[in-house]
Amino acid sequence: MNIKKLAAEKAVDWVEEGMMVGLGTGSTAAYAIEKIGERVKQGLHIRAVATSVQSENLAREWSIPIIPFAEVGEIDLTIDGADEVDPNLNLIKGGGGALLREKIVAARSRQVMIITGENKVVQKLGAFPLPVEVVTFAHEWTIEKLASFGCKPVLRQTKDGDVFKTDNGNYTVDCHFNVIEDAARLHHQLNNIPGVVDNGLFINMASAVVVAYESGVIEVLRAPARRS
Numbered sequence: 001m002n003i004k005k006l007a008a009e010k011a012v013d014w015v016e017e018g019m020m021v022g023l024g025t026g027s028t029a030a031y032a033i034e035k036i037g038e039r040v041k042q043g044l045h046i047r048a049v050a051t052s053v054q055s056e057n058l059a060r061e062w063s064i065p066i067i068p069f070a071e072v073g074e075i076d077l078t079i080d081g082a083d084e085v086d087p088n089l090n091l092i093k094g095g096g097g098a099l100l101r102e103k104i105v106a107a108r109s110r111q112v113m114i115i116t117g118e119n120k121v122v123q124k125l126g127a128f129p130l131p132v133e134v135v136t137f138a139h140e141w142t143i144e145k146l147a148s149f150g151c152k153p154v155l156r157q158t159k160d161g162d163v164f165k166t167d168n169g170n171y172t173v174d175c176h177f178n179v180i181e182d183a184a185r186l187h188h189q190l191n192n193i194p195g196v197v198d199n200g201l202f203i204n205m206a207s208a209v210v211v212a213y214e215s216g217v218i219e220v221l222r223a224p225a226r227r228s
């Protein structure tokens with residue numbers, strides 16, 4: 001059972017004619033982009049904004065009209081993946097290196113639909129290393145400050161052993177916490193470190209999470225009415 005594809009294709013049911021759609025990043029979001037692309041080929045008219053160069057390229061392959069963020073206005077619906085989801089629908093994102101653009105697009109969206117398999121739903125966030133985007137200048141010092149919050153920080157590298165750079169030209173530090181007791185507090189603390197651009201905690205941003213199970217069942221978890 002391809003649970004990523006199952007969740008992604010279900011979420012695309014929420015895409016309607018004329019919408020401005022935010023396109024997430026990662027392997028799960030790619031299934032959603034492809035499904036949206038199929039619907040566009042069948043005559044659906046939407047416009048979209050992408051959260052990464054990778055997703056923008058995929059969307060263009062499917063002839064999905066891509067609008068620069070500056071011209072977007074409000075986004076009706078964003079569909080994106082996640083690395084972990086907790087019972088309050090708080091998230092860890094950024095495993096694919098796109099957390100900053102993803103967070104900006106989510107913040108501009110009326111509805112943020114997260115798509116995931118059951119394996120990413122956890123009681124407490126933190127088993128997945130928390131990605132933190134940092135500026136390259138003085139990153140060694142920023143990494144020391146990150147470590148002072150009780151994690152093991154690892155500067156992300158590419159498969160070839162080069163330092164990984166985000167679409168924004170920054171570095172990513174993967175912070176191994178094992179467990180995060182107070183995600184909202186940690187989010188603010190990390191973002192207060194000079195040199196940190198943003199971190200992968202998405203607090204109160206998801207409107208709903210589509211969870212697909214190996215059994216084929218799909219569950220839609222809804223956030224309390226903080227976004228509508």
Ligand SMILES: O=C[C@H](O)[C@H](O)[C@H](O)COP(=O)(O)O
Nearest residue numbers: 026027028094095096097098
């Ligand atoms: O930066 C990447 C994103 O936050 C992804 O949505 C997240 O890492 C999940 O990726 P995937 O769907 O490939 O597991």
